[in-house]
Amino acid sequence: MVSRMSRAKAYASDFLSFINASPTPYHHVDNAKKLLLNAGFIELKERDSWAGKIERGKKYFLTRNASSIIAFGVGQDWVPGNGIAIVGAHTDSPSLRLKPVSKKSAEHYLQVGVEVYGGGLWHTWFDRDLSVAGRVFVSEGGSLVPKLIKINKPILRIPTLAIHLDRDANTKFEFNRETMLFPIAGLAEAELNKTEADSIATDVEAKADFEPLSSMTERHHPKIISLVAGAAGVPISAVRDFELILYDTQPGTFGGMSDELIYSQRLDNQMMSYCAVRGLIDSMADTEALAGDDTIRLISCFDHEEIGSESAQGARSNFLPSIVKRLSSLSGIPDEDLKASSIGSFYEQTAIKSFLISADMAHAVHPNYSARYESSHRPQMNGGPVIKINANQRYSTNSPGILLLEEVARISKTPLQLFVVRNDSSCGSTIGPALASLLGTRTLDLGNPQLSMHSIRETGGAADVEHACSLFSAYFNNYAKIEGTIFVE
Structure with a gap:
């Protein structure tokens, strides 16, 4: 028994x-x-x-x-x-979610714009290894089909400011959720080295007929679109829209000295x-x-x-x-x-x-x-x-x-x-x-x-x-x- x-x-x-x-x-x-x-x-x-x-x-x-x-x-x-x-x-x-137009950059960093969802303890999202997952709509056989994707590697991080530049950080950690909660996605120099697939997708969109919204690669970093397309198993040009949520890549696990707790x-x-x-x-x-x-x-x-x-x-x-x-x-x-x-x-x-x-x-x-x-x-x-x-x-x-x-x-x-x-x-x-x-x-x-x-x-x-x-x-x-x-x- x-x-x-x-x-x-x-x-x-x-x-x-x-x-x-x-x-x-x-x-x-x-x-x-x-x-x-x-x-x-x-x-x-x-x-x-x-x-x-x-x-x-x-x-x-x-x-x-x-x-x-x-x-x-x-x-x-x-x-x-x-x-x-x-x-x-x-x-x-509670989570952070990609904005409809997420492409941002500053000081030679690639960043993504995020929107807060719910009442999270947002300071806990700093210095975590983050990725994205969610629902992607793709063109497939003449229809728009939803696919679930989960990018299984850290691609984003919201870094804190060094203690040397903010001596009060341990007593009063304050930040503006609109201007200081942008995750870093990489270095701008890497964006210059686009893959051939990225370039093809951009060229296809540039030659397309009138579209009411700007293209996906204009609204989001092309590399993000490439990763999403890869996770969905479709060509980059097939990605039409998505609802992506940031998540912590550290998996949930047993905790405590006797595995009596769960950390997740x-x-x-x-x-x-x-x-x-x-x-x-x-x-x-x-x-x-x-x-x-x-x-x-x-x-x-x-x-x-x-x-x-x-x-x-x-x-x-x-x-x-x-x-x-x-x-x-x-x-x-x-x-x-x-x-x-x-x-x-x-x-x-x-x-x-x-x-x-x-x-x-x-x-x-x-x-x-x-x-x-x-x-x-x-x-x-x-x-x-x-x-x-x-x-x-x-x-x-x-x-x-x-x-x-x-x-x-x-x-x-x-x-x-x-x-x-x-x-x-x-x-x-x-x-x-x-x-x-x-x-x-x-x-x-x-x-x-x-x-x-x-x-x-x-x-x-x-x-x-x-x-x-x-x-x-x-x-x-x-x-x-x-x-x-x-x-x-």
Whole structure:
């Protein structure tokens, strides 16, 4: 029998492989799709009719913008209007992103213009070995096709100023994000030695018919375009546009003297979204898992949480509500058997019978800044998921939700912790309040504890990966029988 300790190490190792292969939300969703497909999930298209396509006892997923994903399994006893057990998370993290016109140079250096995304600890991005990854649109067979690329070598760096020229740097490190956050991409002399392919691409673009925008090699350094084209496996002239995100080339790894920690970029929030995916998959690993279940098990991982979720693929969009509406009336029942007047009723019934766990990383107590934490709420790494509570509804947790989660944690033998911020401290928020408002669904906020949130190099607990996966799996497996015992009108 596998011990929980060895299980925890295996889960953490799998998570590290996942996060190292997922430098952007696009890669994150693509790798989640691979896990789901390998587990027997069937891909759906949001634009298609689902009439007759969804069957009880089967598993499905769909994506939006290739950066948000919803996956679900339909219980064998599901009927329209029943509840859905939901875990929501997000796929994005604070980052630097290439500007639409990124070509810059100064003092014989090649530089690239970047735009800040989210509320990052930007000083941690200095003196790191950086590269780019993202989504590239290329011309292929008369169509414009998206391709994921990841340049696997350091090509960018944002250097700090020498201490000799700034004696106050250790006491007050300040910088202008518009003028002092330009990564260096190389030396200008290297640009003079363009490859033959670069020259051909430039010549082709120069002879082209009228174009509404300047060419890619005018907007970006030709060498950048060459590297992107190589990573995409296409000619330079085929690169039409891209959305590129900077990432730290140092891979995530185990840390601490006993490998009890994880050091990595993007723990917030790839750890919780990974655990949501794994928890859903694990809950249906048994082929009979959906037998006797009258609920739907669902995860929703959204892009753009770090900037407020206000997008077509964010948590404040219609992505999850529209899927819940379709499932509430379509699952297992042909369209012709439904009265149009009943569809809205099914949706409202489903929403009120459902429950959402909003899964977003939490703050572990920092040993050097312990005074910043409320004295009775100091989460420890590897102490289990943290239930986040805020009286001002920055988090959506309330007592019925805590009691429900306690029952799930008792079944899975998962330790839980509680967290509130100090009254004299600001408080972040999550997708929880937004989705609770959109759906009218009972909601609880939780997340694994970590240090250095929004840094380019964060720290988490290795055992907490398995803690969250086991908790989510037990939640999906037991929601149907627990939900009815804890209900408030």
